[in-house]
Every structure is written in structure tokens, then in C-alpha cells.
Amino acid sequence: MRRAHTVEEIRSAEAALMATLPEGALMERASTGLAHLVADLLGACYGRTVRLLVGSGDNGGDALYAGAVLARRGCRVEVRALSSTPHPAGLAALRAAGGRLLGADEPGRRPDLVLDAVVGIGGRPGLRDDAAAALAEVAGVPVVAVDVPSGVGVDTGELPTAAQGTHVTADLTVTFGTHRVCHLVDPAAAACGPVHVVPLGGPGGDLVLAPASVTALQAGDVARLLPRPVGESQKYDRGVVGVRAGSARYPGAGLLCVAGAASGLAGMVRYVGDAEVAATVKAQHPEVVGDGRVQAWAVGSGGDEDARRHLAEARADEVPLVVDADALRHVTDFGGPLASAAVLTPHAGELATMLDVERSAVEAAPLAHVRRAAETFGAVVLLKGRRTLVADRDGDVRAVGTGPAWLATAGAGDVLTGLVGALLASGLAPYDAASVGAWLHGSAARLASAGGPLVAGDVARAIPSAVRALPA
Numbered sequence: 001m002r003r004a005h006t007v008e009e010i011r012s013a014e015a016a017l018m019a020t021l022p023e024g025a026l027m028e029r030a031s032t033g034l035a036h037l038v039a040d041l042l043g044a045c046y047g048r049t050v051r052l053l054v055g056s057g058d059n060g061g062d063a064l065y066a067g068a069v070l071a072r073r074g075c076r077v078e079v080r081a082l083s084s085t086p087h088p089a090g091l092a093a094l095r096a097a098g099g100r101l102l103g104a105d106e107p108g109r110r111p112d113l114v115l116d117a118v119v120g121i122g123g124r125p126g127l128r129d130d131a132a133a134a135l136a137e138v139a140g141v142p143v144v145a146v147d148v149p150s151g152v153g154v155d156t157g158e159l160p161t162a163a164q165g166t167h168v169t170a171d172l173t174v175t176f177g178t179h180r181v182c183h184l185v186d187p188a189a190a191a192c193g194p195v196h197v198v199p200l201g202g203p204g205g206d207l208v209l210a211p212a213s214v215t216a217l218q219a220g221d222v223a224r225l226l227p228r229p230v231g232e233s234q235k236y237d238r239g240v241v242g243v244r245a246g247s248a249r250y251p252g253a254g255l256l257c258v259a260g261a262a263s264g265l266a267g268m269v270r271y272v273g274d275a276e277v278a279a280t281v282k283a284q285h286p287e288v289v290g291d292g293r294v295q296a297w298a299v300g301s302g303g304d305e306d307a308r309r310h311l312a313e314a315r316a317d318e319v320p321l322v323v324d325a326d327a328l329r330h331v332t333d334f335g336g337p338l339a340s341a342a343v344l345t346p347h348a349g350e351l352a353t354m355l356d357v358e359r360s361a362v363e364a365a366p367l368a369h370v371r372r373a374a375e376t377f378g379a380v381v382l383l384k385g386r387r388t389l390v391a392d393r394d395g396d397v398r399a400v401g402t403g404p405a406w407l408a409t410a411g412a413g414d415v416l417t418g419l420v421g422a423l424l425a426s427g428l429a430p431y432d433a434a435s436v437g438a439w440l441h442g443s444a445a446r447l448a449s450a451g452g453p454l455v456a457g458d459v460a461r462a463i464p465s466a467v468r469a470l471p472a
């Protein structure tokens with residue numbers, strides 16, 4: 001599990017660890033790890049130039065100490081200071097190693113790499129004008145963000161507003177001890193590039209962190225959570241998923257939802273809906289049967305005008321539900337909770353309608369909106385996107401970024417709804433069914449894509465391969 005902690009949690013864990021270590025030991029661990037990663041990235045230090053953008057805090061201190069290591073290895077290290085008092089001990093170390101502070105009007109040498117150490121976890125959103133100008137000077141040069149790309153909302157995962165200013169977009173982010181929320185949650189995560197965590201543990205102890213409310217499943221977590229048949233399993237033990245989706249207008253959505261449900265993760269699939277869709281389902285999926293008892297329903301994909309009735313009928317069975325597309329407009333129609341266990345699967349536009357806000361507001365602050373929706377509707381909410389967010393009712397959120405951009409294709413969401421339905425039927429709790437489903441869906445898309453285009457049916461067909469590829 002990848003865990004992301006808040007600034008407050010990180011500061012408190014760092015303070016406890018620092019109390020057991022000699023002064024400066026933690027920053028030395030952080031900056032040494034940072035320097036080694038930068039040196040690896042540069043390939044060779046000798047003859048290379050690194051520009052440090054250094055603010056007033058300890059984030060700048062990390063870069064200055066790392067710069068000292070790089071300078072000792074033969075790098076030319078030049079500092080653009082954005083404060084009259086950059087970390088004094090760090091600056092002294094850098095100078096002693098041969099690095100230098102650029103004068104205000106001194107252009108410096110065109111660097112091979114920039115270290116962004118304007119602000120870290122102490123920063124407010126947005127770059128001040130001097131920092132924005134220092135960044136513009138080195139436009140086009142690869143940037144390694146120290147801890148976080150300066151200017152992003154560390155705990156919100158949001159980018160600064162136009163009034164707050166701009167932010168750094170990094171090619172790589174090097175952080176310390178644990179992830180920050182902005183590393184896992186878009187739109188800020190998109191500004192981080194790949195994120196490396198330098199461990200802060202060593203002689204004298206490690207960070208002791210609270211349980212994280214923002215996390216990201218890894219392959220091993222999915223393997224551990226996924227229910228698997230055992231020797232004596234029967235199809236009914238493995239769970240039956242029912243699909244009420246598709247309509248005369250959108251028959252394909254019903255078929256694709258069935259394809260996601262019929263990926264083999266539940267013991268049986270039932271389809272109930274439009275007669276013509278039902279006939280095609282039976283032709284394409286001979287293993288699918290008609291109405292009867294189910295352990296979970298997948299409802300709404302392409303449901304059109306039938307979606308409300310489908311939702312009412314599914315709800316009457318009092319089993320877990322996954323609700324998509326046209327049925328999302330009806331989740332509050334019935335008074336009281338939708339089901340004891342429900343997963344709602346909107347994209348940003350659908351969530352905006354459900355919360356009566358602009359789509360752009362959801363896209364700018366997906367974490368805040370998905371949490372609000374989970375609380376408002378008393379359900380697990382899976383907000384689809386480049387990095388899908390799954391929010392539990394208590395505010396816990398799992399981020400899933402396994403899918404390639406090729407997954408942004410019509411019908412892919414219908415497959416996901418069927419897949420989550422199958423996982424609910426197989427006995428997973430809604431938070432696990434939604435996040436494991438999103439993870440497998442993205443992973444199946446990556447396998448199906450192999451770097452090229454795909455259609456939604458390809459994703460459904462690749463789900464068994466995604467399961468097979470999980471670690472034992």
C-alpha cells in the first residue's frame with residue numbers, strides 16, 4: 001500500500017524522530033538520498049551544471065546540502081536564492097564544497113538540471129513572482145522537485161488558482177519518509193512526475209506515522225484482497241452478479257457492462273433488461289442467465305429512461321449495488337439510503353450534476369468533491385478520471401492510476417461497472433470492490449493497450465490476464 005500523509009502528520013512524526021537524533025541528522029538523510037538520485041539522473045557529475053532554486057525554509061536546506069554533495073563530485077552548482085536568508089548552514093556547506101550563489105543580475109550557466117527547492121510542505125499554493133521568474137529563466141530544463149513541486153496544494157492535491165499564481169511542473173519528485181497527498185491525487189499528482197521516496201529511517205529510529213486516509217493500492221494489495229475460489233468452491237458460493245443496464249437506445253452499454261461482469265470473478269452472471277439487448281447478451285455470452293437471486297446488482301450503464309426503474313427493482317432486493325451513468329440521477333429518488341452497501345461510479349461531469357456544481361470545480365478539486373459526495377450520498381463514490389479516486393463514507397480515499405490514457409474511450413466505464421458488480425457479488429466490501437475493480441480495470445487496459453489504442457471490449461477481455469499477472 002502506498003500511503004500519503006498530511007503536512008500535520010508528517011511534521012509531528014518528524015519532530016518525534018528528530019528528538020531522538022543528533023541535530024541535522026534528518027536533513028542529512030534527506031539531502032544525501034536526494035543527491036544520490038540526482039547524481040544517478042545526471043549519469044556523471046563532472047562537467048554538469050545544476051541550478052538550485054532555493055527558498056527561505058528547510059526545503060531549500062535540503063537542496064543546498066544535496067548541492068554540496070554534487071559539487072564535491074564535480075558538478076557545477078549554482079543557486080538562485082529567492083530569499084535573502086537561505087538556510088545558513090546549508091549555504092555554508094555548499095560554498096565550502098565549491099558551489100556558488102548567483103548575483104541578482106547574473107544569468108549563470110544554462111543548467112543540465114534544476115532542483116526546485118522554493119517551498120516544500122511549508123508552502124502556500126502559488127509561486128511568488130520572483131520564484132516564477134527564476135523558473136522561467138530555466139524553461140525547458142528538466143526539473144527535479146524537492147519534496148513537492150513548489151506551488152501545489154500539498155494536502156489538497158489542487159493546483160493554485162490563477163489569482164494565487166503558478167506552480168512547478170516536475171519531471172521527477174524526490175520526497176522523504178512517506179508520500180504527501182499531492183503525490184497521489186490529481187491535478188497536483190500530474191505535476192509531480194514519478195515520485196521517489198527517500199527513507200528517513202536509520203540508526204536511532206524511523207518515522208512513526210498515523211494510519212493514512214489517502215492511499216494507493218499496489219499489486220500485492222490487490223492480490224491479497226481479491227477473493228479466489230478454493231478447492232470445494234461452488235458457483236453460488238462465489239457470488240452471482242446481476243446486470244440491469246442497456247436500453248433500446250444504448251444496447252452496447254448493456255453488453256459492455258455484462259462483459260465486465262462476466263470476466264470470471266463472480267460465479268454467475270444474470271442479465272435483466274431490454275429484450276433485444278438480452279438476446280444479444282445471450283448470443284455473445286452464452287454463460288449469462290436471466291432473472292433470479294443475486295448477491296449484487298450493477299445498474300444504470302446506458303439505461304436511458306429505464307434507469308430509474310432498473311434502480312428501483314435492484315434496490316428492492318436489498319443487496320449491494322453499483323450504480324452508474326443514467327441511474328446516478330436517481331440515487332436520491334427513493335428516500336433513505338440507497339442500499340446497505342452501494343458504490344456510485346460517476347465521471348467528473350456526472351458528479352458535478354449530482355452535487356449541483358460546475359464540472360470545472362470537480363476537476364480542480366476532485367479529492368474534496370469525491371469526499372463530499374461519499375458523505376452526502378452515504379455511499380462509496382468512485383470518481384473516474386486519469387487518476388480515479390474512490391472515497392469511503394468516513395473520508396478515506398484510494399487513488400488508482402493504473403490505466404493508460406488510451407482507456408479514455410467510450411464504454412470503458414460500463415465495463416468497470418460490471419467488474420465492480422462482480423467483485424461486490426464475490427463478497428468484497430464496497431470500498432475494496434470499487435478500488436480493486438478500478439485497479440484491475442486500469443491494469444487490464446494497460447495489458448490490452450500495450451502502448452496502442454483499445455476499445456472497451458478489449459479491456460473486459462484482458463481482465464483475466466490482469467488477474468493472472470498479480471503476484472502470488
Ligand SMILES: NC(=O)C1=CN([C@@H]2O[C@H](COP(=O)(O)OP(=O)(O)OC[C@H]3O[C@@H](n4cnc5c(N)ncnc54)[C@H](OP(=O)(O)O)[C@@H]3O)[C@@H](O)[C@H]2O)[C@@H](O)CC1
Nearest residue numbers: 026027030056057058059119120121122123124126128147
Ligand atoms: N524537519 C526536518 O528535519 C526535515 C525537513 N525536511 C524538509 O523541510 C521542508 C519543510 O521546511 P519548512 O517547514 O522550513 O518549510 P518550506 O516548505 O521550506 O518553506 C516554507 C517557507 O517558505 C515561504 N513560503 C511559503 N509559501 C511560499 C510561496 N508560495 N512562495 C514562496 N515562498 C513561500 C515561507 O516563508 P516566508 O518567505 O513567508 O517568510 C515559509 O516559511 C520539507 O518540505 C522538506 O523538504 C526534510 O529535510 C526532512 C527533514
Ligand SMILES: Nc1ncnc2c1ncn2[C@@H]1O[C@H](COP(=O)(O)OP(=O)(O)O)[C@@H](O)[C@H]1O
Nearest residue numbers: 384385386403404405407408410411412413414
Ligand atoms: N486520461 C485518462 N487516463 C487514464 N484513464 C482514463 C483517462 N480518462 C478517463 N479514463 C478512464 O476511462 C474510463 C472512462 O469511463 P467513462 O467516462 O464512464 O466512459 P463511458 O461512459 O463511455 O463508459 C474510466 O475508467 C476512467 O477512469
Ligand SMILES: [K+]
Nearest residue numbers: 116119146148
Ligand atoms: K519544492
